[in-house]
Amino acid sequence: MAGLGFDDRAPRLISSKTHSIIDYIHAGTNFAVAAIFRNKDRKASYAAFALGLSVLGNALMTDYELGVFRLYSFKVHGMLDYGV
Numbered sequence: 464m465a466g467l468g469f470d471d472r473a474p475r476l477i478s479s480k481t482h483s484i485i486d487y488i489h490a491g492t493n494f495a496v497a498a499i500f501r502n503k504d505r506k507a508s509y510a511a512f513a514l515g516l517s518v519l520g521n522a523l524m525t526d527y528e529l530g531v532f533r534l535y536s537f538k539v540h541g542m543l544d545y546g547v
Contacts, residue, residue, distance in 0.1 A: 479537055483522060483529035490519035517547050 477485075493515030500508040525540040526533040 480528040482537075483525070483527050486518060486522035487529065490515045490522065493518065514547070521547065 493511045497508045497512035497515060500511065521540060521543050522529070523531045524534040525537060526535065527537050527540070
């Protein structure tokens, strides 16, 4: 993850493009879980949906290969990933 001081010196294990693909899969998985739990556990469904929205929003606004709005850098994306 980008964003912390020690991470800037660590080797990159995956590319930013691979990271962006994983972000979209992560968001989609959370939306699927929200749909599965819709009738069984409303709180779990809302939590999964909220997590999916936050991951999707972060992915859409990051300046990397599959980012759409490109409002902030990949380093800021990493800091927000820790928060999510």
